[in-house]
Amino acid sequence: MRERLHLGSFELMVLLAVIRLSDEAYGVPISREIRERGGRTVTFGSLYATLERLEQKGLISSELGEPTPERGGRAKKYFRVTAKGLREVRVAQRALQNLWEDLPQLEARRT
Amino acid sequence: MKSSESPSVATWLLEHFTCGQRNDSLIGDIIEEYRCDRSRAWFWKEAVGAILVSFGTEIRANGLLVLRAVTIGWATLYLGRFLLGSWPYMLSSPFDRRVPEAFDPLGHNGFIWWIFWIPVTAMSGWIVGRFHRTHRAMVLIFSASVLSWNLRMLPWICTLSIDVFSNSRYLPYLISNLAGFTLPPASILLAGLWNGPHRNESLPRNTWRLSK
Numbered sequence: 087m088r089e090r091l092h093l094g095s096f097e098l099m100v101l102l103a104v105i106r107l108s109d110e111a112y113g114v115p116i117s118r119e120i121r122e123r124g125g126r127t128v129t130f131g132s133l134y135a136t137l138e139r140l141e142q143k144g145l146i147s148s149e150l151g152e153p154t155p156e157r158g159g160r161a162k163k164y165f166r167v168t169a170k171g172l173r174e175v176r177v178a179q180r181a182l183q184n185l186w187e188d189l190p191q192l193e194a195r196r197t
Numbered sequence: 198m199k200s201s202e203s204p205s206v207a208t209w210l211l212e213h214f215t216c217g218q219r220n221d222s223l224i225g226d227i228i229e230e231y232r233c234d235r236s237r238a239w240f241w242k243e244a245v246g247a248i249l250v251s252f253g254t255e256i257r258a259n260g261l262l263v264l265r266a267v268t269i270g271w272a273t274l275y276l277g278r279f280l281l282g283s284w285p286y287m288l289s290s291p292f293d294r295r296v297p298e299a300f301d302p303l304g305h306n307g308f309i310w311w312i313f314w315i316p317v318t319a320m321s322g323w324i325v326g327r328f329h330r331t332h333r334a335m336v337l338i339f340s341a342s343v344l345s346w347n348l349r350m351l352p353w354i355c356t357l358s359i360d361v362f363s364n365s366r367y368l369p370y371l372i373s374n375l376a377g378f379t380l381p382p383a384s385i386l387l388a389g390l391w392n393g394p395h396r397n398e399s400l401p402r403n404t405w406r407l408s409k
Contacts, residue, residue, distance in 0.1 A: 113222060113223065113225075113226030114230050117230070129242070129243055129246040129247065129250075130223055130226050130227050130230075130243055130246075130247055131223070131246040131248070131249065131250035131251065132246070132250055134222075134223045134250075135250045135251075135254055138254075153225075154225075156228075156229055156232055157225035157226070157228050158203065158208075158224070158225060158228045160222065160225030160228065161221060161222060161225065162222060162225065163222035
């Protein structure tokens with residue numbers, strides 16, 4: 087039986103941001119995406135800790151880009167979601183959709 | 198986009214206290230975002246946050262290394278203390294086994310003791326840094342352990358700080374105690390980091406800085 091990873095909510099947000107950004111997924115755009123679309127402010131320290139954890143779980147991979155002057159000559163680290171990462175996102179999406187369905191309290195508020 | 202340099206002290210701290218593979222790209226991201234109209238306070242907040250996260254990750258991931266670093270550091274300190282504590286006796290009369298006043302660390306002339314003791318603490322920090330070149334947080338952890346041990350001096354320092362207002366003769370004692378509280382952790386930190394930062398040296402960072 088396949089081992090389930092159980093993504094945390096922030097891990098899921100980071101994975102979705104990486105998927106959305108595609109080839110431009112490095113620290114700065116990922117944090118902006120989470121801030122603007124997810125409505126959550128995140129420090130780079132905790133973002134990188136999460137990215138490192140996701141990479142250790144095999145859900146994302148990374149590669150170094152070229153150093154650029156606006157970054158003080160430091161290279162960008164680009165992230166990409168792996169097949170395993172995509173699978174885990176779909177599993178999380180299905181689980182959340184199942185939980186959202188037919189919630190009577192939410193139905194009442196909508197009217 | 199801002200053209201100003203990032204706060205140098207905060208950048209230095211980031212270079213020395215964030216560890217692992219993320220170091221360079223993390224600092225680059227903070228600098229890039231800072232140059233998009235972020236304040237110096239924001240940069241400092243990001244730097245301190247990144248250091249604390251890195252510190253926590255190191256402790257969780259390398260428990261045995263933490264134990265080794267603290268053991269090596271304290272063993273060096275005890276050895277140094279033993280060697281330093283024994284030679285004043287050699288200078289004194291064989292019939293008088295009292296420690297000369299100048300070598301009482303918390304005494305009136307305690308600063309003489311600190312002149313000898315600080316190189317020993319610095320040496321312990323240097324050794325810990327040397328043994329853990331790829332895990333810079335170990336120096337910080339060892340320094341923090343020494344600072345925690347020194348916290349026992351705080352009540353005495355507070356008492357002396359109050360007493361010094363009524364009688365100035367307590368001032369040398371206060372200075373000596375303050376030196377004992379702050380200088381060993383600081384010297385451990387500085388000497389431990391003397392081995393050079395851990396980062397990917399293959400990136401031509403200085404070339405970029407010069408070309409700006």
